[in-house]
Amino acid sequence: MCGIIGFAGRDQAAPILLDGLERMEYRGYDSAGIAVRSETRGLQVRKAKGRLKVLAELTHGGKDLEGTLGIGHTRWATHGEPNDINAHPHVSENGQIALVHNGIIENYLEIKEHLLRQGVTFVSDTDSEVVAQLLEFHYHECGNMLEAVGRVLRRIEGSYALGIICSDYPNALIAARKDSPLILGFGENGNYIASDVTAIIKHTRDVVYMDDGEIAVVTPQAIDVFDDEMSPVEKKHSQVDWDISAAEKGGHAHFMFKEILEQPEAIRKTVSPRIRDGRVVLDDLCLTEAEARRFSRIFVIACGSSYHVGIVSKYNWERLLRRPVEVCLASEFRYSDPLVDENTLVIVISQSGETLDTMAAMREAKRRGGRTLAIVNVVGSSIAREADDVLYTWAGPEIAVATTKAYSTQLVLMDLIGLYLADLLGTVEPAEYHAILEEMEALPEKMTEVLTHVEDLQYLASRYFNHNSIFFIGRNLDYALGLEGSLKLKEISYIHSEAYASGELKHGTISLIEQGTLVVALGLYGALFDKAMSNVVEVKARGAEVLAVTTERFRERMEKTADSTVAVPDTHPVLQPSLGVIPLQLFAYYMALQRGCDIDKPRNLAKSVTVE
Known part of the structure; x- marks a missing residue:
């Protein structure tokens, strides 16, 4: 801090x-x-x-x-x-x-x-x-x-x-x-x-x-x-x-924008060394098949954006591993008398490796007999040293308070671990395993393609920056992605923003939708796209203005209903959040820029939270 x-x-x-x-x-x-x-x-x-x-x-x-x-x-x-x-x-x-x-x-x-x-x-x-x-x-x-x-x-x-x-x-x-x-x-x-x-x-x-x-x-x-x-x-x-230039702006106006642009390379550094001969290889994870089979429960413990990585991973891991995954805020975990024993795998995620709440939660999990695996970016950090196993994201230094490339590398590393464990347990079909791996190796190129359209997000921000309350809606992985998009926006632009599971609209949230309310509707998860469209129609009928984020496959259908549409390349559903998050980061950045905010150092926030 x-x-x-x-x-x-x-x-x-x-x-x-x-x-x-x-x-x-x-x-x-x-x-x-x-x-x-x-x-x-x-x-x-x-x-x-x-x-x-x-x-x-x-x-x-x-x-x-x-x-x-x-x-x-x-x-x-x-x-x-x-x-x-x-x-x-x-x-x-x-x-x-x-x-x-x-x-x-x-x-x-x-x-x-x-x-x-x-x-x-x-x-x-x-x-x-x-x-x-x-x-x-x-x-x-x-x-x-x-x-x-x-x-x-x-x-x-x-x-x-x-x-x-x-x-x-x-x-x-x-x-x-x-x-x-x-x-x-x-x-x-x-x-x-x-x-x-x-x-x-x-x-x-x-x-x-x-x-x-x-x-x-x-x-x-x-x-x-x-x-x-x-x-x-x-x-x-x-x-x-790492080179000192990594901690300098390199001609960009803000570290956050520079770090958004660095994401393709950060993903490449995190993924490439861990895929060999068409297999996921995690040299630093000392876990046998017998040990993996022993885990009857998995916890993911984190704070802030890392917690949102956990929410995405819950959907993906339960699909791939067929094991229950519980995602906990670190600040709540240690006080909840958690059900952790020697048959529990506990994943702790922290960019700095020094987040005090996360460290305390990990120590509590270890005290109860859980096997701990840390996902961190800083070599030699406290969490890295104390965990049973540690895997590094290799994102390089991240200077802006609002995380971008640390989130993205955590997300893809969790996907790698999930795929590795699913292969170990035999819970993923070989065809899907190889399809995900193939798309994972293509992620940097597809991220670069998304980043060629930054002007579109700049224009949308100039159109919407005067809104004082914005809602993100989505289902399944889109809901998890919306949580991060909403957090980015409120962190640096100081606009009130909330993310909701679309199915909850009629359970209270829709009462907040009125004429001119901006709703960011996420429709990237193909299996539920029709449901996403029905929710877009629903909020439009109440007077909302809709900014939609979808994939190229669904762009044309979304454009018929939404007021504005941003599309990213299609990929395997497990990996779609890795592409979908980039326009949300850029939207938050340009919204804050339009409002004259201190983007790299937002008020009252700190990069590394080392007090409870």
């Missing part, structure tokens, strides 16, 4: 911190700040509400802050309103310690009341300042900063990624994590901490992923890692293998 960067090295820290924070802007934030230590000026802290450019102007691009040791932060408000005081870094009462924090300290009120009784004065409304003041309290007790950090971590409850500097320690910063991502970077001119690899990719590709309970001491020369007992830990290094 929030962004953290820290640097200990030989170069001036402030410009490096500002650059790293800029590269994490996509995560969402409402204030920013940096703290830098120098021999002559001690701790220098600058914070500002609003966009990062306010902080950059305040510090003249970091030139005003002298020193080669520092920490930086972009904050989304949780405790306390967004303002300069509540922004990070937070400083201890005596001004010796500065700290940045991602996460939630659940017992902060209890600790704050204790410190208030000791005479400590607080200046902010945040839970994070409690950590800074508690750290000073224990530092005065023991006189050793590392020991003080250990005492604090044993006392606080909740989730955290921490970056800490102290005026008494001129060349070292301390980092710690629990349930919130933190990366260590090894560079030539110094070493780094960051909550997101994009913040430091300009400086190093040599990284280490911290595990829960670990503490790191970062100096210009080295990084030492300790466990929660303060015993040294040897960490495995990873090399970031």
